[in-house]
Ligand SMILES: Nc1ncnc2c1ncn2[C@@H]1O[C@H](COP(=O)(O)OP(=O)(O)O)[C@@H](O)[C@H]1O
């Protein structure tokens with residue numbers, strides 16, 4: 348039996364390799380788009396839906412080489428271009444040293460080195476403490492595309508939604524340049540990975556691009572896909588999670604593979620399993636300590652997300668209404684109706700803008716919208732329990748009026764402590780759920796009945 352380390356099997360913070368499960372809905376489309384000359388790709392979906400992992404695993408089937416730029420907030424378009432340019436140095440500079448195994452076009456290489464030295468000179472000349480590297484005029488999107496195309500690299504742009512609109516627009520223009528130059532170089536390609544709804548922002552800039560860009564939406568995982576991750580991990584480590592535990596992991600993951608990896612990792616870790624078990628499989632049958640551990644690890648992130656969401660104008664009642672329902676969430680009309688029932692009149696447009704903001708990465712994405720069912724729900728069931736506990740604490744507190752920042756944080760802490768302490772009852776409350784019943788009508792009815800009682 349092969350020996351695997353726990354940290355290479357369950358990977359909550361890095362792209363999965365050993366436990367990678369194929370995403371049947373999008374697999375073929377991605378590979379086809381990667382193989383098609385001139386086709387640029389935009390991959391979008393919720394944070395944690397598996398975009399990076401999918402590209403990482405599929406890219407190597409098609410491309411030998413790629414470079415990756417992680418877009419960050421406040422990054423300018425120029426910085427993005429410079430980042431890619433620098434990474435191509437591995438091809439254009441090292442090739443001099445390693446005796447030119449692959450033929451490098453001499454004039455392109457000379458052009459590359461020329462630009463490289465002019466960047467170095469302008470950085471030296473800059474007297475400011477914080478040296479800003481300036482994009483030399485010769486380093487145009489066209490020249491970058493040629494450098495990349497001749498080197499045979501594919502360019503992955505991670506998290507492009509973090510860039511400002513102005514820079515996104517420039518990025519769209521650059522994609523167009525890449526398309527136009529791709530008839531010279533078959534492999535030239537940009538894969539832009541971003542949050543939900545960002546694809547349209549790129550394509551909107553130019554209608555002609557629509558045809559030549561593959562927009563690929565990565566859904567949250569189905570319960571079966573989550574189950575496959577667990578099963579692959581079990582086999583690799585020779586452990587066995589009993590069926591109840593599997594159901595709980597699936598329930599809490601709620602389509603997010605990262606939660607599944609975290610819980611499985613902690614479950615093994617708490618039982619002292621750090622690598623493949625020899626002999627009989629090791630049985631794991633208690634999930635509660637792992638949930639407690641998970642909550643402790645995530646406490647800062649969760650408090651911060653709820654705190655951010657509560658600061659959105661008029662969002663509190665919307666969060667309250669959605670948290671009162673089951674994990675399946677509710678449609679726009681139901682949210683509106685329930686708000687009206689607690690005597691809060693919201694206009695459609697106003698509610699829509701609050702919901703959109705609650706779904707946005709900027710404000711912690713505590714709510715997600717499912718296109719298929721048309722429902723808004725919490726992105727993470729732990730966050731939902733946390734929100735419920737928060738409102739309970741808030742309603743029980745002495746004195747009325749608006750909360751000060753300090754009171755708000757005290758309440759968040761209290762609510763968090765309550766869900767950690769209650770995780771036993773929390774898990775009992777959910778353990779009735781069965782695998783694969785996310786959209787089960789009966790379950791929805793039960794929730795509504797409980798609700799209206
Ligand atoms: N197809 C998959 N099979 C197994 N694990 C996956 C898969 N896709 C994602 N994961 C896991 O889910 C987590 C989030 O994936 P990631 O690719 O970073 O999502 P995104 O880029 O959409 O935010 C990671 O822990 C990763 O290991």
Ligand SMILES: [Mg+2]
Pocket residue numbers: 398399400505
């Ligand atoms: Mg990612």
